Amino acid sequence: MSIKKCRQEFEKIFKKYPDKTQALLPCLYVAQEKCGCLTEEIVSFLAQRLDLPKVEVYSVITFYSMFSFEKKGKFVIRICMSLPCYLRGSREILEAVVEEALCIKPNQSTEAKKFTIEPVSCLGLCDIAPAMMINKKIYGNLTPQKAREIIRRYKQEKDK
Numbered sequence: 671m672s673i674k675k676c677r678q679e680f681e682k683i684f685k686k687y688p689d690k691t692q693a694l695l696p697c698l699y700v701a702q703e704k705c706g707c708l709t710e711e712i713v714s715f716l717a718q719r720l721d722l723p724k725v726e727v728y729s730v731i732t733f734y735s736m737f738s739f740e741k742k743g744k745f746v747i748r749i750c751m752s753l754p755c756y757l758r759g760s761r762e763i764l765e766a767v768v769e770e771a772l773c774i775k776p777n778q779s780t781e782a783k784k785f786t787i788e789p790v791s792c793l794g795l796c797d798i799a800p801a802m803m804i805n806k807k808i809y810g811n812l813t814p815q816k817a818r819e820i821i822r823r824y825k826q827e828k829d830k
């Protein structure tokens with residue numbers, strides 16, 4: 671995976687954030703979005719350009735669940751497993767999505783790379799717990815039934 675796709679965006683970010691450490695997160699976000707996953711080439715480029723040790727870049731990548739070195743599905747389903755959501759049934763939501771809808775385990779992708787399921791920490795949507803996000807779209811006040819219906823719609827969409 672090449673960084674060519676991201677170079678123009680990186681340059682805009684470098685100009686916007688003269689403080690190099692502040693530029694790292696937006697750059698990683700752009701790389702993840704454009705390339706579908708991060709690579710050693712991207713890590714080396716950003717470490718060199720931002721004058722940061724590679725280990726610091728890696729530690730940011732491993733801290734945030736939105737970053738990955740593996741290509742994710744077209745639809746990334748993030749299900750909050752933090753306490754407020756957990757107490758309102760996020761485990762059942764996860765089970766409904768995983769077992770009944772997609773037949774893959776958490777942190778796996780479907781064969782055709784259409785779906786990836788990720789149990790995550792608080793999404794900042796506690797007022798509508800239990801919550802999940804599919805890419806940037808928010809779903810709250812979920813029940814297992816609602817979650818299954820949402821996934822079914824995405825499955826139909828992918829077949830169009």
Ligand code: FES
Nearest residue numbers: 750755792793795
């Ligand atoms: S605890 Fe689930 S969104 Fe905050």
